[in-house]
Amino acid sequence: MRSISVLALVAALPALASPGFALAADTLDDATAVDQIVVTAGRADDKLSEVPVSMTVITAQALRQHQAVVISDLLSRTPGVTVTRNGGVGGTTQVRIRGAESDQTAVLIDGVKLNDPSATGGGYNFATLLAGDIDHIEVLRGPQSTLWGSQAIGGVVSMITKTPDGPLSGDATIEGGSRATAYGRVGVGAGGAWGGWRLAASSYTTAGISVFDDTLGGKEKDGYHNNAISGRVDLNVTDWATLDARVSYAAGRNEYDSSLPAPPYALGDTSDYGKTKELVSYVGARLSNFDGALNSRIGYAYTQTDRDNYDPTSSAPKTFDARGADNSLEYQGTWKITPIWRAVFGAETERSWFRTASPSFSSVVTRHATGMDSVYGQLQAKPVEGLTLTGGVRYDDHDTFGSATTYQAGAAWTPNAGATVIRANYGEGFKAPSLYQLYSDYGNTSLNPEEAKSWDIGVEHSILEGRARGSITYFDRKTTNQIDFVSNNTPPNFGGYANIAKAKSKGVEVEGSFDVNSLLTLSANYTSMDAVNKSAGSNYGKDLPRRAGETASADAQVSLPNGLTAGVTMQYVGHSFDTIANTRRLKSYVVTDVRIAYPINDTFELYGRVENLFDQDYETIYKYGTPGRGAFAGVRAKF
Template structure:
C-alpha cells in the first residue's frame, strides 16, 4: 500500500485513537448503541451483527451537511471516489474500492437503478439529488449473492421518507452562487391503516464551463432538474399489506462536445442533453405463522430516456437512447428460531435498450435480454455475541449462461458490544451490458465479469461509546473484465472483449469522538492500491481516476440556543487520468463551512460556503470543477 500522507494521517486521528473496524456506525450519532440496517441482509439487522463493511448516512447527517447532490456526500465516504465531467449535471461516476463505476449497484427503496442503454449498463449519478432521501446505506465489497449483477464494487442504497403520524410536511428553499436555486417540499400522513407521501423538487444552476476554464473554456454549461415522487402503503389486515411507489425526474444538462481536431478533448459548444427517468414499484407483503415467515412479492419497472442535441446542426438531435428494466421478485424471511434465520428469493428480470446516433448510425441497435435468479442466505447465532452468515446465488442469463456467487461472514462481540470483530468473504459478478453484447462493437460470447473479495475488521468503543473507531483491510481480484479493444480492422476498428484483470487492496479507517454536548469530531481515511493486472504495457499501473489516498474530517458544533455549525475537510490524493499513467491529476483539499439557526419550531435559516479557499483541481483531465460557492436558504416543517 501507499505511504500515508501527513494530511491524511491528521484527518484520521480520531479513528487512530483506538482499534476499530470498517463496518462504520453512524459517525453523527456516536452514542447510539446499535442501529438497524436493511441493505446488508435484505431485512432488518443490528449493525453489530452484519459482517460486511458499510457506512450509514442518516437523515440528520444529510440535514447537517445541507446535502443537495447525493454524489457530493458519497465522495466523502470511506473507499468511495467520485469523478464528474464538469459541474453539477455532468456525467458522474461513483467507484467503490477501485471498481468501475458501472460495477456499483444503486438502489432506491430496494429497486435497482441502472440504464440498460448506457455503454456499461450502469447508473449515472448526475441526476440524483437528495430530494426525499432520508437515509443512505453504502456497502463496500462484492454483494452479488443478495443483490445480483453490478455489485462488484459494492452497493449504494437510498431509502426515502416513510409516512408516519398525522398530516405533516417539510420544505426547503435555497439559492446562491452561479445563479443556483433549489427548492423541494413533501407532505404525508400515516396511521394504523398505512400511509401516503407526495414530494416534489426543482434545481437549476447556470453552472460553469465543463471545458476547463484554465484551458480556455468560457461558455457556461447550465443544468436543470425537476422531480416528483409519491408512495402509498395500505395495511389490508394485520398480516397483509400493499405498497406502491413511483418517482419521475426530468433534467436538461448543457455540455461541451469534443474537438474535431487533436487532441480531441472537450471544447466549448452549445450542445445539451435531456434525460427522463421513471422508477416505479408495486408490491404486497404477507406475514404468516405468527410472523415467523414474512413474504414479499413485488414488481418494479424503470425507464431512462436520453436525447442529445446540437443546435448548430440540422436536424439538431445527435443521439437517442432508451433503456427499460422490469423485475418480478419474491423474497421470504423465515425466522426459524432465535438461533436461525433464512432469507431466500427468486426473481426474473428483463432489460431492453434502443440506441441510435445521427447521422452516423440512424437505425441504431435495439435488443432485450432476460435473467432468472434464485438466492438464499442463512444466518446463525450459535453462541452469545457470535453471528455467522452464508449465502449463495445462481443467475441464468439467456445470452451468457449461468453465474453462481457465494458469501460467508462472521461477527463477534466478546464484551457486550464495545468491541466487534468482523470477517467477510464475498463474490460479485456483472453481466455484459446490452451495448457490449448487441451494439456494432458487441460480442454475444462475452462472459460475465467476476470478482472475489475478503476483508477483516475490528471496531472498538470507549467512554460510554462517545469515542469510536474502526479499521479494516480489504482485498479484491476481478477477472474477465470487459474492455474495448482498438484495432485497425474496419468498419468498427475494435470491439468489446473479456481481457482485463484488476486487483484492489487497502485499508479504511474511521472514527468519531463526542467531545462534549457541544462538539463532535469525525474522520475517515482510505489508503488503496487499485492496479491493472492485464497483460500488456499497462500491467502493474494504477487504474485511471482512482486516488491512492483519500480522507475526510468533520467538526460539528451545536450550541444551547439552537445554533449549529460545522466545518468539513476533504483530501483526495493524486491519481492518473489514463491507463498508461502518463497524465497525472494533482492531489487537492476542499474545505466547506456551514451554519444553521432555528427561528422557531417551524423555520430554520441556514447557509454554507463550499470550497472555501477556491481550490483549483481536476477529477477528469480538461474538465472544469466548481470553485468557491456561497449558498443560503430556509427550511420549514409543519
C-alpha cells in the same frame, strides 16, 4: 501500500487516537450508533453490530446537518468511495467503491435497482440524483452479488425514502446562491393504522460552470436544470397483508462541452446539451404468516431511462437517442426458524431492453432485449451470545452468457457487550455484460460475466461509554473477466468487446469519532488503496485511472443550547492518473466546506454554507472544470 500523506494522517487522527480499531460500519454523523437497524446488508432488519459486511450509514441527521443537495458529493466523503464528474452539477457522475469500475456499483432506491440498460456498461449515472425525499443512505463496500445480483462487484449504494407516519404533516426547503443556483423541495404525507401516503417534489437550477476547464480557456457556462416528483402509498389490508406502491420521476437538462471540429478535435466550448428522464416504479405486497415467523414480499418493478443529446449548430441537431428499460418480478421470504436461525431467500426474473441511435450520423437503430432468472438464499445463525454467522449462495441464469453462481460467508462477534465488534467477510460479485457490450455494432455475444472475489477483516472498539469510537478494515479484491474494448485494423468497427481485463484492489479504511462534550463532535475517515491493472500487456501493474490512492475526510460539528449548529468538513483526495497508461497525472487537492444553521422557531430554520471555502482549483477528470467557491443560503420549514 502507499505512503501516507501528512494531511491524511491529520484527518485520521480521531480514529487513530482510539485504543481499538474496527470494520468500517459507522454512521457518517454518529459513529456511536452501532446498534441502529440496517436493511441492505441482509435484505432484512439487522442490528449494525451483527452485520459482517463493511458499511457506512448516512443518516437523516447527516443529510440535514450537511445541507445535502447533491448526493454524490456526500458519498465522496465516505470511506473507500471516489467520485468523478464531467464538469459541474449535472455532468456525468461516476461513483467507484474500493477501486471498482463505476458500472460495478449496484444502486438501489427503496430496494429497486437503478441502472441504464442503454448505457455502454449498463451502470447508473449519479448526475440526476439529488437529495429530494431521501431519508437515509446505506453504503455497502465489497462484492454483494449473493443478495443483490449483477453489478455489485464494488458494492451497493442503497437509498431509502421517507416513510409516511403520524397525522398530516410536511416539510419544505428553499435555497439560492452562487452561479444563479436555486433549489426548492416540498414533501407532505400522513400515516396511521391503515397505512400511509407521501408526495414530494423538487426543482433545481444553476447557471453552472464551464465544463471545459476555465483554466484552459473555457468561458461559456454550462447550466443544469432538474425537476423531480415522487409518491408512495402503503395500505394495511389486514393485520397480515400490506399493499404498497411507489413511483418517482426526474427530468434533467444539462449543457456540456464536447470536441471541437478539426482541427484540433479537442475538448472546447460548444453549445451541446442533453436531456435525461428517469422513471422508477414499484408495486408489491407484504405478507406475514405463522405469527410473524415468515414474512414474504412479492413485487414488480419497472425502470426506464431516456437520454437525448443535441448539437444546435448541426443540420441534424439530435446527435444521440437512447432508451433503456428494465422489468423485474421478485419474491423474497424472511423466515425466523428459531431464535438462533434465520433464512432469507428469494427468486427474481428480470427482462431488460435497450434502443440506441445516432440520428445525425446514421439512420441505423440498434435495439435488443435479454433476460435473467435468479434464485438466492442466505442463512444467519447466532449459536452463542454475541456471535452472528451468515452464509449465502446465488444462482443466475442469463439468456445469453449462461449461468453464474456466487457465494458469501461472514461473521460478526461482540465479545464484550458491544464495546468491541470484530468482523470478517468473504464475498463474490459478478456483472452481466451490458446490452451494448453484447449487441451493439461492437458487441460480442460470447462474452462471459465479470467476476470478483473479495475478503475483508476488521475490528471496531469504543470507550468512554461510546463517546469515542475507532475502527480499521483491511480489504482485498481480485476481479477477472473484465470487459474491455479491443482495437484492431478491421473495418467498419475497428474492434469490439472482449473479456481481457483483470484488476486487483487492496487497502485499509480507518474511521473514528469523538463526542468531546455536549457541544462538539469530531469525526474522520482515511482510506489508503492500491487499485492496479492486472491485465497482460504494457499497462500491467499500473494504477487504474481516476482512483486516488489516498482519500480522507474530517468533520467538526458544534451544537449550541440555543439550537444554533455549525460545522466544517475538510476532504482530501490524493493524486491519481487520468489515463490507463498513467501518462497524465491529476494532482491531489483539499476542499473545505463550512456550514451554519439556526432555528427561528419550531417551524422555520435558517441555514447557509460555503462550499470550497478556499477556492481550490482541481480536476477529477483531465480538462473538465470543477466548481470554485460558492455561497448558499436557505430556509427550511416543517408543518
